[in-house]
Amino acid sequence: MTTTDQTIMNPEVVALGDPNLSFSFGERRTLMNFIQTVILWLLAAVAAVPLISVLYMLISRGGVRLSLALFTELPPAPFEQGGGIGNAIVGTLVMVAIASLISIPIGVLGGIYTGLINPRSRFSSLVRFVGKVLTGFPSILAGVFVYAWLVIMMKTYSAVAGGLSLAILMLPTILLTSEQAFRMVPQRMKDAAYGMGCNATQVATKIVLPTALPGVMTGVMLAVAGASGESAPLLFTALFSNYWIGSFTEPTASLSILIYNFSAMPYENQIELAWTASLVLVLIVLVFNILSRSFGTRRV
Amino acid sequence: MADTPKSVAPRDGSVSRPPTAFEYGYDKSFRALTFAAGFVTIALLVYIFWKIGGQAAPAMQKYGLDFLTTVKWNANTNEYGILAEIWGTLYSSFLALLFGGVLGVAVAIFLTQGFLNARLAWIFRLIVEMLAAIPSVVFGLWGIYVLIPAIRPLAHWLHETLGFIPFFSTNLAGPGMFPAMIVLSIMILPTVAAISQDAFKAIPMKIQEAAYGMGTTKWEAIRKVIIPTASGGIFASLVLGFGRALGETMALAMLIGNSQQVTLSLFAPATTLASLLASTFPEAGANQIGPLMYAAIVLLVITMAVNIIGTIIMNYTARQTVT
Numbered sequence: 001m002t003t004t005d006q007t008i009m010n011p012e013v014v015a016l017g018d019p020n021l022s023f024s025f026g027e028r029r030t031l032m033n034f035i036q037t038v039i040l041w042l043l044a045a046v047a048a049v050p051l052i053s054v055l056y057m058l059i060s061r062g063g064v065r066l067s068l069a070l071f072t073e074l075p076p077a078p079f080e081q082g083g084g085i086g087n088a089i090v091g092t093l094v095m096v097a098i099a100s101l102i103s104i105p106i107g108v109l110g111g112i113y114t115g116l117i118n119p120r121s122r123f124s125s126l127v128r129f130v131g132k133v134l135t136g137f138p139s140i141l142a143g144v145f146v147y148a149w150l151v152i153m154m155k156t157y158s159a160v161a162g163g164l165s166l167a168i169l170m171l172p173t174i175l176l177t178s179e180q181a182f183r184m185v186p187q188r189m190k191d192a193a194y195g196m197g198c199n200a201t202q203v204a205t206k207i208v209l210p211t212a213l214p215g216v217m218t219g220v221m222l223a224v225a226g227a228s229g230e231s232a233p234l235l236f237t238a239l240f241s242n243y244w245i246g247s248f249t250e251p252t253a254s255l256s257i258l259i260y261n262f263s264a265m266p267y268e269n270q271i272e273l274a275w276t277a278s279l280v281l282v283l284i285v286l287v288f289n290i291l292s293r294s295f296g297t298r299r300v
Numbered sequence: 301m302a303d304t305p306k307s308v309a310p311r312d313g314s315v316s317r318p319p320t321a322f323e324y325g326y327d328k329s330f331r332a333l334t335f336a337a338g339f340v341t342i343a344l345l346v347y348i349f350w351k352i353g354g355q356a357a358p359a360m361q362k363y364g365l366d367f368l369t370t371v372k373w374n375a376n377t378n379e380y381g382i383l384a385e386i387w388g389t390l391y392s393s394f395l396a397l398l399f400g401g402v403l404g405v406a407v408a409i410f411l412t413q414g415f416l417n418a419r420l421a422w423i424f425r426l427i428v429e430m431l432a433a434i435p436s437v438v439f440g441l442w443g444i445y446v447l448i449p450a451i452r453p454l455a456h457w458l459h460e461t462l463g464f465i466p467f468f469s470t471n472l473a474g475p476g477m478f479p480a481m482i483v484l485s486i487m488i489l490p491t492v493a494a495i496s497q498d499a500f501k502a503i504p505m506k507i508q509e510a511a512y513g514m515g516t517t518k519w520e521a522i523r524k525v526i527i528p529t530a531s532g533g534i535f536a537s538l539v540l541g542f543g544r545a546l547g548e549t550m551a552l553a554m555l556i557g558n559s560q561q562v563t564l565s566l567f568a569p570a571t572t573l574a575s576l577l578a579s580t581f582p583e584a585g586a587n588q589i590g591p592l593m594y595a596a597i598v599l600l601v602i603t604m605a606v607n608i609i610g611t612i613i614m615n616y617t618a619r620q621t622v623t
Contacts, residue, residue, distance in 0.1 A: 029517050029519070029520060030517065032517070032519050032520075033517035033518055033519040033520070035519075036518070036519040036522070036523075037518070037519075039406075040406055040409060040410045040415060041410075041415070043403055043406035043407070043410070044406065044410045044424065046403065047403050047404075047406075047407050047427075047428065047493075048424070048427050048428075050442075050486045051427055051430055051431050051434070053442070053446060054434055054438065054439070054442050054446075057442060057446055058438075061445075105337070106337045106340050106341070107337075108337075109334045109336075109337035109338075110334065110337035110338040110340070110341055112334045112337075113331075113335055113337065113338045114338060117335075123335075123338065124338070127338040127339075127341050127342060129611060129615075130341055130345050131341060132611045132614075132615075133345070133604065133607045133608055133611050134341070134344075134345060136540060136543045136544060136547070136603065136606075136607035136610070136611075137547070137603070137604075137607070138546070138547020138548075138574060138599060138600075138603050139547065139549060140547065140549040140574050140577050140578060140599075141352070141547070141600050143581075144352055144577060144581070144592075144593070144596040145351055145352055147581075148352055148354070148355045148593065149347075149351050168344065168348075171341065171344070172341075175341060199319060199323065199324075199327040200327060200330075200331060201326060201327040201330040201331070202327075204330070204334075205330075225433060228435075229433070229434075229435030229436070229437075229438075230435070230436075231435065231436065231437040231550045232550050232574070232578055235578055235581065235582055236581045236582050239582065256435060256437045256550070259437045259438065259440075259441055260437050260440070260550060260553075260554065263437075263440065263441045263444055263554060264554075271445070274441055275441065278435075278437075278438040278441055281435055281437075281438065282433075282434060282435070282438060285433050285434075285435060286430075286433060289430075289433050
């Protein structure tokens with residue numbers, strides 16, 4: 001007779017405080033528990049492998065080309081040795097800056113409306129819903145949209161078009177995180193401000209915005225990090241250029257497109273540069289990610 | 301008369317004054333501005349549909365529904381069909397969901413159910429979040445030079461020994477569905493893990509304590525109590541992960557091989573809507589723009605439908621756990 005059966009037949013055993021705490025793999029449920037723990041550890045290890053492999057490759061293959069020339073020289077032509085990715089780094093930063101200029105004001109102001117001015121209205125929940133849906137918006141379609149709109153209108157690929165397509169991808173992140181940050185500001189502070197006779201604008205700009213600034217910045221940095229790594233929308237909005245950026249209305253180089261172009265080339269020099277560009281790009285993305293963390297508020 | 305206390309209030313004795321016309325107008329216009337910003341967000345989505353739809357309209361009229369059910373892309377004869385792309389998009393995303401979803405939910409359980417101490421859990425969470433920060437194009441590069449050479453022997457062996465199963469019916473020549481699927485799973489893993497972690501964290505401690513109090517093992521508590529309780533959130537995470545996979549572009553354009561065919565084989569090259577756009581658009585002639593826009597609107601409709609469903613489920617389950 002097994003122990004469990006005895007317990008059922010002898011209620012006193014339980015009452016006397018003599019529970020069976022033995023742990024043996026002979027019992028099916030203990031075994032299953034053990035197997036599940038092992039499987040979970042294995043799956044977690046599998047999930048960590050790609051990142052470690054990517055980081056190792058970036059450092060070992062991309063690290064060798066890190067030098068000053070990388071930042072000051074233009075990409076090499078086929079069969080050429082040496083060269084750098086200076087114009088692509090500048091191009092990426094310029095386009096992300098354009099995107100930030102467009103998306104930060106709209107995102108933060110929209111967040112003020114849905115988080116503070118009128119949080120419970122039907123309109124606000126619609127904005128919130130659209131924001132959430134847009135976070136899953138395929139990045140390449142942002143490129144197609146800007147192509148259909150701006151590139152056809154301006155008749156040229158440009159940094160402005162590239163920046164605009166990135167702005168579309170940044171907007172929902174900024175909107176949702178800043179809304180969340182505004183809602184985290186204690187209601188008492190808002191009430192106190194209203195009680196002093198402040199109007200909504202004063203509450204928003206003098207109380208809520210300064211208090212929620214770390215949260216807002218977290219969202220902004222997160223969006224910037226995401227946008228710097230984007231490549232699909234730049235394929236046919238900014239295209240690519242082998243020269244330094246001259247104006248905002250001409251084709252512009254970016255790190256991600258350089259990686260994409262060079263990865264398919266049969267020349268060792270270009271492939272090496274693609275790895276180095278990846279290292280630089282990942283570093284840029286990580287810097288913004290760390291910045292977003294350093295502001296201290298949990299992201300949504 | 302006693303001294304009147306010094307006051308910050310105006311001399312006339314009143315503490316308050318009505319807002320000036322300027323303050324009133326300023327407040328009004330600021331509110332209008334924030335409303336406009338919210339409105340821009342909605343208008344953007346509508347305008348995207350309208351603009352891409354407008355560009356696609358001539359092609360939609362010209363090619364009709366046959367466009368969705370034929371496999372060809374010939375710029376010389378002007379014959380276009382995107383069945384292979386639709387198939388590739390859905391098939392690759394489904395496979396990625398199978399692998400990335402299992403991994404993501406496992407990671408979420410691993411991180412929330414006390415398998416690690418706090419410090420290790422923090423490090424592991426950082427690893428998963430860093431995975432989300434690696435740009436797609438870098439994963440593409442990694443896939444070409446690390447992943448494909450690494451899995452070639454395995455693919456070869458599977459083809460040799462299990463070639464009679466349709467999944468392994470061709471050999472892995474280079475780029476193909478299998479490497480693309482692996483990279484895609486890695487890319488949706490952080491999404492699935494993050495959203496299901498939230499679902500697990502939303503379960504009240506009482507429920508888990510009650511389960512353990514009944515004498516369950518960890519496995520039984522997770523399988524019979526915790527997963528069913530969080531199932532809404534897990535489902536939402538899977539739907540949203542699927543939505544991500546559908547729209548993912550660069551890694552797929554670099555790894556899937558861009559070959560137009562409908563096949564079950566994991567080792568054959570295939571194509572997706574997003575990678576068709578990425579690889580064809582930059583060099584497209586005027587006659588190809590219309591069909592490409594048609595393909596874009598198909599992708600837009602599919603991904604937005606999936607995302608809207610995912611968001612609705614997530615909103616619904618979030619509301620449920622609060623009450």
